[in-house]
Amino acid sequence: MSYELEDEFGDIIKKARKGLNLSVEKLAQEIQISHTQLSKMETYSIKPTVEHVNKLSKRLGLSAKKLQLIAEENWSPKPIPIDHDSKLSVLRISNNVNGWPVHAYVLKCEKSKQLAIIDTAANPKMVIEKVKGYGLPVSAILLTHAHQDHVGGLSEIQQVFDAPTYIHRNEPQPTSERALILVSHGDMISVGALSIRVLDIPGHTAGGCAFQTRNTVFAGDSIFAGSVGNAFLSYDDLLNNIRKSILSLPNDTYLFPGHGPSTTVGEEKAHNPFFAEF
Ligand SMILES: [Fe+2]
Known part of the structure; x- marks a missing residue:
């Protein structure tokens, strides 16, 4: 990748969780994973499985497909050409x-x-x-x-x-x-x-x-x-x-x-x- 993204998978799910006013414990309970696992995902200590991404996306209103690409570090935007506008x-x-x-x-x-x-x-x-x-x-x-x-x-x-x-x-x-x-x-x-x-x-x-x-x-x-x-x-x-x-x-x-x-x-x-x- 040519650039590091500002936010990784862990930051994204944390922002969405906080945005929906959910505690780590509540979200973990709702999607049936341990709160230790969820905390570790938010701090990048463990990588999520595809199942984790799907469950989290569904509950948090995120796109699972797009989140999966970021979890796999498989997307960053194309660099902007220096002459993107002649004016x-x-x-x-x-x-x-x-x-x-x-x-x-x-x-x-x-x-x-x-x-x-x-x-x-x-x-x-x-x-x-x-x-x-x-x-x-x-x-x-x-x-x-x-x-x-x-x-x-x-x-x-x-x-x-x-x-x-x-x-x-x-x-x-x-x-x-x-x-x-x-x-x-x-x-x-x-x-x-x-x-x-x-x-x-x-x-x-x-x-x-x-x-x-x-x-x-x-x-x-x-x-x-x-x-x-x-x-x-x-x-x-x-x-x-x-x-x-x-x-x-x-x-x-x-x-x-x-x-x-x-x-x-x-x-x-x-x-x-x-x-x-x-
Ligand atoms: Fe700011």
């Missing part, structure tokens, strides 16, 4: 926060040569260095949500690139050098010749959102390749908002999440076990 380019900036990889992105409008920074990856030094490397103006800083691994170091970035900074109106406001511009579903933000549309995807957080321009979506912690973000607010809302705002887009829409590999709407419909209906 724009995307640079991924990856950092490690407490051992967990997190991504920020730089979006470049190829026509106007203006940039947008999406999230901070809690590493302002790295973001500043990469953005300075372009030698181009930054016309917007876009924040998918206010978790520290996505907004940490915002002020330091703003001290170098004094650009309008956008966050969803329902999200807590991080420390900022300037007044944040509050946005909601359908609002449009210009970055040179590119129009960026705000997509509300509450569920991971109250004001978690994605930013879409042309066939490119910066998804934050809503959807990951083969998984979804932690549903800190509401599991049902998170899944339904992903369906409504992301999976309704054309299959060749490219998704750039806050964690894990980049993917497409088509790949996620075919391979994400949380969406059994496709």
Whole structure:
């Protein structure tokens, strides 16, 4: 595989179990396995059998076929070509926060040569260095949500690139050098010749959102390749908002999440076990 997925089998069943408000004991009892076995599956200490995958999928509302492929480590999304859209380019900036990889992105409008920074990856030094490397103006800083691994170091970035900074109106406001511009579903933000549309995807957080321009979506912690973000607010809302705002887009829409590999709407419909209906 060219990339490690953000979530493995154990993370997926744990997110679904917690989303349905089931304890390990209750779920184990319902599907008639020992709770020790289930705990070990959630922490990758034992591999599930096909029967385990089938039983878990049925109870958790996951796609057994898609979950089995991930359990066997037999799927990862195809890498996104660098020239996936002639009007724009995307640079991924990856950092490690407490051992967990997190991504920020730089979006470049190829026509106007203006940039947008999406999230901070809690590493302002790295973001500043990469953005300075372009030698181009930054016309917007876009924040998918206010978790520290996505907004940490915002002020330091703003001290170098004094650009309008956008966050969803329902999200807590991080420390900022300037007044944040509050946005909601359908609002449009210009970055040179590119129009960026705000997509509300509450569920991971109250004001978690994605930013879409042309066939490119910066998804934050809503959807990951083969998984979804932690549903800190509401599991049902998170899944339904992903369906409504992301999976309704054309299959060749490219998704750039806050964690894990980049993917497409088509790949996620075919391979994400949380969406059994496709
Ligand atoms: Fe997050």
